Amino acid sequence: MLAHCIETLHPEVETELRNTYASLSELLRHFWSCFPATTPALEEKLKKTYETIKKFEQVKMQLVKDKLIKDHLAPGPLLTHIMSLIGSVDTKYSQWVQRIRR
Secondary structure, eight states: OHHHHHTTSOHHHHHHHHHHHHHHHHHHHHHHTTOSOOSHHHHHHHHHHHHHHHHHIIIIIHHHHHHHHHTTOOOHHHHHHHHHHHHHHHHHHHHHHHHHHO
């Protein structure tokens, strides 16, 4: 999917999106490895990883969006895909928080 989504972008933007995708993939790997969060250590790792993903979204993703807007480029399928991955994290984390509060 990655190659298909970015093949029409300027090389600089393509590189930035590839790096963003790779960085997020690593964060997601850590996030999903915490489930099921059966120990206090996994719960803490889950919380910290989620916070890191949210900071990544607020800082790095905003920079990418701003760059695309500045260059008059549409967000495109890769950015949409990246945002849907973050949305999945939000949903899973919210479900987990609700479950541990019961």
